[in-house]
Amino acid sequence: MASSVETLEFQAETRQLLRLVIHSIYSNKDIFLRELISNASDALDKLRLESLADSTVQADTSDLHIALEVDQDARTLTVRDNGIGMSRDDLVDLIGTIAKSGTAGLLEKIKESRDAATAQSLIGQFGVGFYSAFMVADKVTLRTRRAGTDAGTRWESDGEGTYEIQAVDDLPVGTSVTLHLKPADSEDGLADYLAEWKIRQIVKQYSDFIRWPIRMAAERTDADGTTTPTVDTLNSMKALWARPRNEVTETEYNEFYQQISHDWLAPAETIHMRAEGTFEYEALLFIPSQAPFDLFSRETKRGVQLYVKRVFIMDDCEALMPNYLRFVKGVVDAHDLSLNISREILQHDRQIRAVRRRLVKKVLGAIKDMQAKDSERYARLWDQFGRVLKEGLVEDTDNSQALLELVSAASTHDAEKPTTLRAYVERMKDGQDTIYYLTGETRATVENSPHMEAFTAKGYEVLILTDPIDEIWADQIPAFDGHRLQSIAKGQVDLDEPADGDQESDPEKTKREADFATLLPWLTTTLSEQVKQVRLSSRLTTSAACIVGDAHDISPTLEKMYRATGQQMPPVKRTLELNPTHPLITALRTAHAANPDNPALTEIAELVYGGALLAEGGDLPDPARFTRLLTTHLVHTL
Template identity: 60%
Template sequence: MPTETFEFQVEARQLLQLMIHSVYSNKDVFLRELVSNASDALDKLRLAKLKDDTLDADIRDLHIDIDIDKDARTLTVRDNGIGMSYDEVGQLIGTIANSGTAQFIEELKEAQDRAGAEGLIGQFGVGFYSGFMVADEVTLVTRRAGEQQGTRWSSRGEGTYTLETVQDAPQGTTVTLHLKPADPENQLHDYTSPWKIREIVKRYSDFITWPIRMAPESSPGEGDEAPQPETLNSMKALWARPRDEVSDDEYHELYKHIGHDWRDPLETIRLQAEGTFEYQALLFLPAHAPHDLFTRDFQRGVQLYVKRVFIMDDCEALLPPYLRFVKGVVDAQDLSLNVSREILQQDRHIRMMQRRLTKKVLSSVKDMMTNDQDKYATFWREFGAVLKEGLVTDTENRDAILAVASFASTHDDSEPTTLGDYVERMKDDQEDIYFITGESRQAVENSPHMEAFRAKGIEVLLLTDPVDEVWVDTVGAYEGKTLRSVAKGEIDLDAKGDDQADGEKEKQAEEYAGLLRWMREQLGDDIKEVRLSSRLTVSPACVVSDAQDLTPALENMYRAMGQEVPPTQRILELNPGHALVKGLNQAYKEGADRSALAETAELLHALAVVAEGGQPKEPSRFVQLVADRLERSL
């Protein structure tokens, strides 16, 4: 097949230019990325051979080679792993076809400093292209295990790349960097220096389970035996070494390798289980949520090893979906090497491991909450929304999740509160924990449903994550206190036994009875009921849901998931103390023109819908009615 030239996508070209002009503050990490890719390829080949012993592949000496040619100024990283086919090279290497590439470029341009840029690059997984920071040209030669032909990919990062089929490619992948000219004033970044390569591998890749070898510097003399390649890494599994023998930096580098992240983890969690079923776990809580955490394609799960043998890169069975952000390694001693995803889902030992790992992660978050508020605040800001999914799905650990959950509240504009702290601050005669859900803090704080609570100084939780619409109904109560929406059901904040208040309400009910019945008839199927409100102090009206009904936001969520949900009739509440409502009632009693009053009733209902962030049933009619009223007032 002749050599073919292809153009990068627009986003890919922009990304390459950013890489070439070096958004990284530390160029050394390019070698970590190439070694990490090579290690993954070796893992995949061993696993493929384990599943199919007829695969034509040699796995007797799986390793990574690093070769330096000072005269040609090339650096080569070679593995004898799984390799890639022609089509895979085009898909995985040629096009940077990651979802979110455009978003990444936009965020990268907005990054305020180089450290921020590094974090974004790790987040979007384009580490292969870091080679262009130090090279004018990158060439890749690869042959997939079991295939006869190989593929060569080459690019100078200037908008195009070439692909061609080659006949003599060895199994695996070879990446050759044609390094940029040497900088005499910066010998610390001379990537043709063996000492520099040793230093980078030791710092970033010492834990890699495969040998990383480098050819000796000097050539053998005539008749001399060829010197053996130097192995640069210790290949010791960090999770199997005693804690006091492993530094935080080593843990952090392992996390960056398996988490494809450029930042240090927020927390490192070690667990060693002994007894009838033995396993070791080394888990990490990231410091930042990945951009695709809430997408269907997000790859969750930790790496599974059996007796130090890599089995699976994303073992979903080891942690529940609401902990999908956790990265790490679990090494079991008593599982079969031939285990499959289907077997894992049914395996009793795996279920035991999941239970214990889940409890360990939640207890670690609890420790952060108790001992390091800054670290906890970072964790909750990044992962609180996904952790709350467990309140719906994991009844066994619901109390543990509630114990580490915190929520925005009217008590404090800057600091969130726990449910426990909320209960301690409750007024003596308060029986319920009040909350309101919505799209943003500003929207819910300005909701008319909040008026009476603000006036009486009653604290309300401000819940603005989509999952909040679901878990509050699922949980229902905390420490015997009912979780109650300020926008559902009837609210009466007056003290029990207040005869004066009760008498005033009875008087108002009698005063407005006729108007309420008439408005209910006029608004028809748009509402379930019209009644007087105890939750309004400023606004003339609001719409609320019945205590057992779905909220509009929850209805929309179900519809977005493809579920048919019949529309729910809402309740219109009127503020008997508002001048508009008083005037409407007086006009009704005096027999004013009913058509004009009907328009006013319609407008009042539409304004209540708009006030809570909704949209009138007929927006154009609503606009016309408002315009007509404004014209008449001039």
């Protein structure tokens, strides 16, 4: 026999918060079913654990499940479980009072917030998922009985100021939540939540991997038109990440990857991990075999799927994966997060940052293992994702050395096969402590650059970097494994310098400097609008001149890249270096010594500078003038 009905009031602060929950917390009303199914799943987990820990608990755990029941006539949707259940005190304590600790502080913060997004993220910090039912229901009736007790309880409310509570007999162990649904209304965003297809859709999207079966009565029509009642299980329950790796086949991994990535190729690498301790989570990550077409699009979504206890929370969780690993697909299932956690909160959550660090190390470690064990597979992966990974050298200083270990680059050592920095270091000449590189638009441009001449002649290996991102990371990374990285187009290079640092003067060098003591200052003055200095070069063997920057100057290519994005860059003057043995330079020196006022010398100086600019792939400031001067002097020569 049922007892008398007792009417209780929500706490004043709880009423205010309840209104915010119903009207503000969720933009997608479908979430209500996810929340109720998640609560039911937790109740099943708790009953199973309690029955294992306490043999006196009288409860049947042979068929733990969640049932969804639809009554079209009454317009009700019921979510039923045979889990742990609740006592009367549980109902008053857990449902009658929302977020009982800190509610006042929360409300104050919400009042102080200046926008709805901030208010929503604040609300999302509290476990208030049950009340999302009032977004779609005029009234909610809850019936429950706790395992190990005889008394059941009915709870009912319209979500306003009060709720009713009543002791009832003959309830099974578990909980049923019945929603008296509002009419479907497109203006209010209320779908027909009694429709079988809609319920199936929501369960598939948000609760497919819940470990317990979610069942619903349905009807099947046979070929002869006969209708047969049946009970369908709506969820797959196949959360691969929650199973031990040795129990999952490669086929299952591939099928799951294809499901979440919409890629019909098998992944290049699968990473299956589980973390236990203060913050537990499972992760199943995949490195694709082929780059997606939108890998470099600004609109590309990145991040992995986030679940909490197998309940889907969001796609593309950017807080879990850095931008340079945006090609990684997969799932992270955290055990200790709120279902209502927002993207804003995730960005600042200490535990999430710790998870992100570990995921990044796992991914980079997997690529490193591939590099060591299967060079061909690694080469294919680097060909697809190398440009993106190199973005990490700029973005992720904590992992820059790990990323440098992965870098694969063309070099003068082998025209066909790229090299790693580690292999470069192992081939360095005795006494060499610098890793030399040169950037350019193409390999041909770099190989034919005047800057390469002395390095080629003396057998020094030079890395050939032709990706636009190379201009940035190579300039910012100071060293690899203790070896400095240096662009051969910057600073002074003296490959003849003794290894022990002996700086004794070279008689030939001293004589050359004396021979050019007059020409160099004159050229520096004559070309002052284009260059900061003219000096003799030790890096040229066949070319007449080249242009070099100071050690910390921005490169011309990078300067153009910045300007193309609308950034104003001050012009950078560089140094013109001359080959003192080249016939053109020696003839210019002789002519200047004979008649320093000859106006033709100024034109020759412009041609020398323009030729050096063209040789490095640069743009002439006045191509028409350069062509005219060149034509004039060619005519005089013939």
